[in-house]
Amino acid sequence: MENQSIITIENLVKRFPMGKDSFTALKNINLKFGTGEFTGLIGPSGSGKTTLLNILGSLDVPTEGKAYVLGKSIGSLTTKEAAHLRKESLGFIFQSYNLLQVHTVFENVEFPLLLLKYAKSVRHKMVMDALEWVGLTEKVHSKPPQLSGGECQRVAIARAMVKKPSLVLADEPTANLDAANSHHILKTMETLNRELNTTFIFATHDEKVISYLRRKIYLLDGRVDKDEIIRINQNERS
Amino acid sequence: MKLALKLAYRNLIGAGLRTWLNVIVLSFSFVVIIWLKGIMSGWDYQAKTDMTNWEIGGGQYWHENYDPLDPFTLLDSHAPIPAALQSEINSGDVVPLLIAQGTIFPEGRMQSVVIKGINPEQTIFRIPTQKLDTSTDAIPAIIGAIMAKNSRLQTGDVVTLRWRDTNGTFDAADIVIVEIFSSNVPAIEQSQLYIALDKLQEMMILADEVTTLTFRESKESRPEIDGWTLKTKSMLTRQVDEMIKTKSAGQTILFVILLLLAMLAIFDTQVLSIFRRQKEIGTYIALGYTRQQVVGLFTVEGTMHAVLAAIVSMVYGMPFLIWQAKVGWTMPIDASEFGMAIAQTLYPVYSLGLVVSTVVVVTLTTAVVSYLPARKIAKMNPTEALRGKLQ
């Protein structure tokens, strides 16, 4: 299942200009991710987790080296091609949900499908399926301000998952959630990972998230410190 | 585009009060612009109609020497009626006028007047000339309300009129005011005295001679006649066009100020929402929008203010505009001071072209004003937008 490579990172360096100098946030990263992984980038604040996720999400580009995502070299995509890659194949989950506040739950989840120009009936079914996964079918007509933090994050997950992307990038998805909600959401993601073979890459330092990961990549000061693959029986933990 | 419209609509409605404030300011511009422009075209229409009905008919032939601005030309500006027009005169489709100079002495004061000889049976002008067909000792004459006011003359008053006939001999007779009429055309009222044409011809010893010939309004163009200058209606109403043009120029300044205010509100909203909605912008990009598409979305959103404003304008503006067209707008100043064919109450006339062009111009301006701040999005770094940390 996890044999095909979905991401290849070669000698990746990311520098940010800082006045006259520059700050190196990622230093010579070399990594490979296979399809269907459930992996976390773990590290203290400032270690470069978000920076790496942004590059994998084609929201940013490497300063040096290469990052191939689904066969595309991130550094050499035009903005249009990058948008196309995100639209077709990527799902983002943000720490702060980033839902569209004036739109209903349904409309928020529907958004990626509108961009993909699915027919109305198809959209309806896909949105309802996605809301079913996260257990929010009763809240279709609510708007984000009326939802709890956990519910918002579940909407965000539904939005990221609704088009069944090949790759989901989740940046601290549980940072604003209590333990019960965190576990609920992680279980949902785990199920989706298993059922749809979606690749999940997390950026986190939350122990709850870490306990679900099947591969842990420790970042420290912009370098890969440790890369552990854990083989656990799904049923053992809970 | 359809998606952008849908999103823009949701975002705008979601923004609530702020949107409606902008929409109301914009709709106010719509209504005021359409109303004022309507007043202008109403004025143009009224002035030209009044001139047609009272002063110029469908156009005129002037004796080649006639110049209404120079009374001294009156001595030489008359000639026998051209034969070509005789049958139309008989049928009442052409009205000849003989114009001469004279002096009246109301209450012992001296006042020079223009004497116009006109056929009492004419039907082209609304001047109640049939009243001239009364037999009295004095010569029956009618005057306009402005003249009556200035000379303090009333119906039934008898005054002495003095004139010089074509041989240069002075003569005098009494006239009696048989009617005072009121038009919106000061040019035919101010110092103008109307008596029967044959009477004036007799007084001037100018049998069968006339100064101007006015023809009835028709679509056919009139031929030139030797010794006479053809004055078409558009030539004779040029003064109105110029007046409207000058007034419109003044209005344009008002429109610009109104639009500027509305646009300032839109611009402000755009700048603020681009600043406050950085995370949302980042989210659109993360979900697969290009930055150009987000620029498009924000532009559509801003422009939609104008569309909503047009709808809101219909709700309260239409009844107002229709009511105005019915009751008219009475000018706070005395219209006769203008010295032009202006009614005291103007009835706005709205054309489809006026409404459409106003909506198009305002909408396009709104689109430009919405686009200018939105361009900034194209330069945004999506990762920084997502963090909401741009300045």
Ligand SMILES: Nc1ncnc2c1ncn2[C@@H]1O[C@H](COP(=O)(O)OP(=O)(O)OP(=O)(O)O)[C@@H](O)[C@H]1O
């Ligand atoms: N746009 C930027 N300009 C300058 N420096 C940046 C920029 N983005 C990130 N950095 C720096 O790069 C380093 C890594 O940042 P990053 O956001 O990837 O850390 P992180 O591991 O996600 O941390 P956290 O756990 O706090 O989210 C930090 O020191 C940060 O200050």
Ligand SMILES: [Mg+2]
């Ligand atoms: Mg981070």
